[in-house]
Amino acid sequence: xETQLRLIKKYPNRRLYDTRTSSYIxxxxxxxxxxKHEEFQVIDAKSGDDLTRPILLQIIxxxxxxxxxxxxxxxxxQLIRTYGDAMQGMMGTYLERNVTAFQDMQKSLQAQSQKLYxxxxxxxxxxxxxxxxxxxxxxxxxxxxxxxxxxKMFAQLQEQMQGQARNMFTGFQFPGFPNATKPGSGPEDKx
Numbered sequence: 498x499e500t501q502l503r504l505i506k507k508y509p510n511r512r513l514y515d516t517r518t519s520s521y522i523x524x525x526x527x528x529x530x531x532x533k534h535e536e537f538q539v540i541d542a543k544s545g546d547d548l549t550r551p552i553l554l555q556i557i558x559x560x561x562x563x564x565x566x567x568x569x570x571x572x573x574x575q576l577i578r579t580y581g582d583a584m585q586g587m588m589g590t591y592l593e594r595n596v597t598a599f600q601d602m603q604k605s606l607q608a609q610s611q612k613l614y615x616x617x618x619x620x621x622x623x624x625x626x627x628x629x630x631x632x633x634x635x636x637x638x639x640x641x642x643x644x645x646x647x648x649k650m651f652a653q654l655q656e657q658m659q660g661q662a663r664n665m666f667t668g669f670q671f672p673g674f675p676n677a678t679k680p681g682s683g684p685e686d687k688x
Contacts, residue, residue: 503530503537507548513539528556587654595647 505527506514515522530537531553539548561568568576579588 503535505537505539505552506542507539507552508542513552514542524552524556524559527552531556587658591647591651591654594650598647 504516505522506516508514513522513524513527514520515526527537527539537549539552540546541548560566579585582588
């Protein structure tokens with residue numbers, strides 16, 4: 498059975514209207530949709546513009562403002578610096594892959610806990626906290642290895658892009674950029 502995209506309309510008075518339930522909802526309700534993996538789209542009721550990303554960013558802003566933020570000021574500053582940078586698109590892809598890998602790791606841990614506590618059992622948050630504190634060194638090692646692999650992947654991606662740029666601009670001379678020559682056109686090939 499295919500699930501239908503849930504349509505949320507945002508009105509000029511900042512209210513959100515769920516067309517499926519024919520009722521007004523809050524950002525907390527939209528957050529619950531995200532947590533339940535529901536497919537939805539938020540549109541401006543007047544213009545029809547897609548407002549899904551701004552609404553999701555607003556939810557993140559509220560989460561970051563309430564008590565225990567996920568991002569430090571330094572990380573947020575670094576993210577802001579990537580906007581407008583040539584690497585902006587690659588940074589988005591890099592972050593997306595890392596978040597996906599982290600979610601996969603989390604699902605794996607949840608699957609292991611279900612084996613321990615039974616399929617239908619929901620592990621209480623206190624038990625997760627206790628488990629994670631006992632697994633601190635192991636988790637730190639796992640995260641360290643994950644970060645090292647992530648850095649290697651990023652470095653490889655950078656090298657590939659540099660190699661592609663060199664190949665693309667072979668024969669052009671740019672100040673401060675080593676000359677790349679075509680095979681057969683270098684001085685050693687003319688002898």
